Amino acid sequence: MPNDASSDQLIQSLTRKGIQDQRVLAAIAKIPRERFVLDEDAEEAYVDTALPIDCGQTISQPYIVALMTQAFELTGDETVLEIGTGSGYQTAILSQLCRHVVSIERHEALAQTAQSTLSDLQITNVSYRLGDGTLGCAELGPYDGILVAAAAPKVPQSLVNQLRNGGRIVIPVGEESSQSLILATRTPQQLRVEKLCDCRFVKLIGAEGWPASDG
Template sequence: MCMTNDFSLQRQQLITQLQQTGIHDERVLQVLATIPRELFVDQSFHEMAYANQALPLLLGQTISQPQMVAIMTQALQLSGQERVLEIGTGSGYQTAILSRLSRFVYSIERHAELAEQAMQRLARLDIENVSVLVGDGSIGWEEHAPFERILVTAAAPHIPNQLIEQLAPGGLLVVPVGDQSQQELQVIERLEQGRTHINSLGRCVFVPLIGEEGWRSHQ
């Protein structure tokens, strides 16, 4: 059996596993079944591309556990018409998934090398509805606000105020909030008159969000 077929089988096995853990959004599952995670992991971890675990990237960053990617994507409740702001491009894997489920993705990565690699991977998949910016994701991308959805893939010490301000009324913000060792995955809905409703999806562990509205450094 060739490696491509091996990966296809592993990808389908992962989808089955995700279904068993409670991922029920068929559109999310369909996209996860088509995006080649092996393209987004370091060459030395190719054999683990479909293990349900986070894997290391350059510069102390990680590609998130597939189950967490699925949970966060499902929490966004995407219809396909949204403009999405992603904080933390990383490998580009989550970006690719969002691109298949939304109208346009604006993604911010503070590491130029990771941003460049992610853009190359997205280009290989002929993904064109993504714009990547190298900068401080904790303050968002005001030029293109408001966004119907915002996804933060790093741990924030608090809900970033500037991201709430850039969220459209009725929009959803998904963000891990807590200290640098453990967080709560929170879904914030922006209501009328600046009010918000917060729902917790449970505990999680992410690398820290570094920036003006995040942590000053990785402790």
Template sequence: MDIESQRQAMIALIEERGVTDPRVLNAMRRVPREEFVADAFRDRAYDDCALPATEGQTISQPYMVAAMTELLAPGPSDRILEIGTGTGYQCAVLSLLAREVVTIERLPGLAESAAERLTRMGYTNVEFHVGDGTLGWPERAPYDGIIVTAGAPEIPQPLYQQLAMGGRLVIPVGDDSLQTLLLVIRGETGPEIHEVSGCRFVRLIGAAGWHDDA
């Protein structure tokens, strides 16, 4: 199949697996995933699986990108914080759905290449930072939504504290081998936590996550 046919087949599979938000599906249709994968994997860009990226990282499975974005439910006027820029694919999807995306990557090489890629592709509402994503980016808080694309041992409190009231945090929490995808909503009396599904992500490294030597 040609690229466009592969993209449509990917969307059809995502729908079959239960993602129904038309805004999310449309955003996924509009982002060319082949631009975010290594040349060696370009012919697999629309396979529904994670693919290797540079510096030991991965580009997430398309279904997981769609499912996490649907849980986050970003609105057109929202400010979203993304933890783990990676290749920039998730960020590109978010930028089509929210007013503003602040994204943090701890690896400078990944952050630089993602910023160059997204800027070249015309995504203009994204603010890039290099740093410890487990601490968030308090200068731009509060956030209507926070999405974490790496697995944490527990919910990082700095991120929860940077949510607006009623804001949503989507994060994988667990050990090295398996995590549970959580939706955490900040409420007046404390966090409202929903367990969504099992998942597997690279470790979230930082002061409020895993340590490098853990």
């Protein structure tokens, strides 16, 4: 279980930074982040920073996890697609806030570790897929929300196509070295786009992302 003082300090920090959704804050307080970081980084689990994980990937900064999650305004009845299971931490947060999570990871080792951790935490409302996240998972859609935990040169059209009307996609978009985190809402006519903040994520590799030869 998390160190109470450290967890409390993180929640206070997130609140000061503008995270106001009490359900999001409660989920972050509940999920033990130290279970999702490397053993040598356990003491840093409740510091508001990104940390390295296996396969050259990262576990996102808690503020970014909270900001992305808050942008969906989840009520508990949604189905959310997550691109990039990674450590499984963001997956765990989403699992507390919506009806069902579909999570896709391209690295088998990460996917297996995340599934094991989430199983240990008795999180059961997640479906896992191994493969190209840029193509989504149409057979389990459409989705109320799509969270992309890696940076794309543009919003993948396959993901847009799997959003319900009124559904939201949160995704970092831009160059390799820096991106804008955007919230895009699907309307019958177009995507309505809002910038949330500047950010820097690992690259989204796939048919509608960056080529694997670059990653």
